Amino acid sequence: MPKAIIAPSLLSGDWAYLARDCNKMIELGADYLHMDVMDGHFVPNLTIGAPVIKSLRKATTGYLDCHLMVSHPEQWVDDFAKAGADGFTFHIEASDDPVALIRRIKSLGMLPGIAVKPGTPISSLETVFAECIDDLHMVLVMTVEPGFGGQSFMVDMMDKVREVRARFPEIYIQVDGGLALDTVDAAAEAGANVIVAGSAVFGAPKPEVVIQGLRVALEKCN
Ligand SMILES: O=C(CO)[C@@H](O)[C@H](O)COP(=O)(O)O
Numbered sequence: 001m002p003k004a005i006i007a008p009s010l011l012s013g014d015w016a017y018l019a020r021d022c023n024k025m026i027e028l029g030a031d032y033l034h035m036d037v038m039d040g041h042f043v044p045n046l047t048i049g050a051p052v053i054k055s056l057r058k059a060t061t062g063y064l065d066c067h068l069m070v071s072h073p074e075q076w077v078d079d080f081a082k083a084g085a086d087g088f089t090f091h092i093e094a095s096d097d098p099v100a101l102i103r104r105i106k107s108l109g110m111l112p113g114i115a116v117k118p119g120t121p122i123s124s125l126e127t128v129f130a131e132c133i134d135d136l137h138m139v140l141v142m143t144v145e146p147g148f149g150g151q152s153f154m155v156d157m158m159d160k161v162r163e164v165r166a167r168f169p170e171i172y173i174q175v176d177g178g179l180a181l182d183t184v185d186a187a188a189e190a191g192a193n194v195i196v197a198g199s200a201v202f203g204a205p206k207p208e209v210v211i212q213g214l215r216v217a218l219e220k221c222n
Pocket residue numbers: 009011012034036067069144145146147148149150151176177178179196197198199200
């Protein structure tokens with residue numbers, strides 16, 4: 001099992017103080033900074049694009065884990081690489097040629113991730129697994145419908161996590177949506193090692209307690 005990674009989602013931070021919130025999360029023990037990129041088309045919400053990542057890159061050395069909930073993710077890969085993104089995770093449902101995109105992401109120096117919405121089975125990733133598993137850094141199993149923070153964790157997605165972990169013991173498996181101290185154990189036991197948490201971290205009086213609690217839950221299962 002790969003190492004425990006805690007990734008606060010800045011969607012629940014304050015966009016007016018994005019750099020401050022990013023650096024605060026790193027100081028409080030976070031490993032990744034999860035940046036939710038939404039285009040108002042693939043999902044019914046709109047957030048940020050590469051220009052914000054570019055500015056943020058000047059203000060933090062934290063790992064910028066970009067989760068692209070956009071149609072045609074191919075269109076943005078060069079811009080995100082130039083902007084200084086560290087990870088580029090796109091949705092299988094949105095891509096015509098996921099294998100080519102994974103290779104492109106890697107060739108530009110970013111770590112590639114592929115995401116599945118709750119209704120999408122892991123079998124949709126078979127071609128990716130067959131053709132470029134060695135290039136793939138992370139599988140993101142969505143545990144809510146993408147688009148908004150603050151939704152309820154879908155525990156039935158844990159079968160997908162177990163399926164990926166059984167086949168690929170070393171791959172990073174990220175879970176995203178509704179993760180908190182009372183839901184993390186299910187994800188950790190299933191084999192997830194990257195926990196995204198937005199409202200649970202930013203809504204807590206002491207975010208560092210939640211970050212540490214999530215880490216302890218992962219490490220118990222390691
Ligand atoms: O990608 C998404 C939502 O589409 C997430 O990253 C959310 O931002 C997670 O927020 P919480 O469910 O943890 O509040």
